[in-house]
């Protein structure tokens with residue numbers, strides 16, 4: 126399956142939930158009037174795009190329709206595609222321009238951090254990069270073992286300590302190892318106990334300081350992993366994490382099998398953080414770079 130086809134099959138439920146409704150709406154109107162805009166806004170809200178973002182999209186559409194003198198509802202689809210891809214556009218690629226670069230992966234338990242790291246390590250290795258993974262979710266032994274299985278699959282090195290060790294100490298060792306072994310990318314797993322916000326915040330700060338102190342010239346990508354199936358909740362999580370960390374990108378996981386993939390739009394629009402990667406399955410080759418134009422093309426494909 127090609128990349129695009131995989132994205133298409135992953136986004137099938139989302140497409141059914143959004144595009145098919147919009148197409149239905151467009152086909153049931155012969156002119157673009159106030160009723161049309163109202164129904165469109167409602168449709169967008171029901172598609173997990175969120176009230177604020179849906180209103181903004183409709184506002185932008187009104188302007189476009191007016192400016193271009195559009196009267197046929199059939200032309201709205203093309204305009205919507207442009208408006209949505211404009212929202213999603215911006216720094217969507219991973220910044221890995223230093224050697225080493227560091228990727229810090231954060232998010233609540235179960236969001237898909239460890240799985241994403243396995244897939245990402247695999248992709249980076251396949252693109253010719255030397256990768257070291259830091260098992261800095263030391264909260265449970267099972268978390269370290271799970272990451273180890275993934276690094277074996279991906280064929281990359283892992284730096285680990287025992288269960289209960291200081292996560293920042295694991296990151297420290299991984300950074301040192303990365304420099305000594307001439308690694309291109311160091312990817313750090315972390316724990317995600319958001320119910321203990323103060324601890325998590327302190328832990329993430331300490332890890333960030335460790336990277337800053339020991340690899341001051343390294344680019345640091347802090348990726349927040351969000352589970353698409355949680356819908357609006359994912360946006361709320363992103364708000365909380367934004368208070369604790371300098372998030373540079375979002376990884377949206379479990380896009381396959383959810384109809385809530387529209388959530389990608391308010392995440393970017395309301396938080397201003399670009400989506401960089403999307404998870405479309407549980408296998409090692411199920412992580413893709415996020416390309417807004419592809420997403421929009423899939424969403425509005427026939």
Ligand SMILES: Nc1nc2c(ncn2[C@@H]2O[C@H](COP(=O)(O)OP(=O)(O)O)[C@@H](O)[C@H]2O)c(=O)[nH]1
Nearest residue numbers: 234235236237238239240378379404405406407
């Ligand atoms: N369908 C699907 N499942 C995923 C995806 N990413 C992660 N998962 C599953 O989500 C569950 C939790 O993942 P894990 O990486 O352990 O989450 P963590 O607690 O954040 O490290 C696992 O069962 C994964 O297989 C994805 O893109 N699609």
Ligand SMILES: [Mg+2]
Nearest residue numbers: 238239262268
């Ligand atoms: Mg994990």
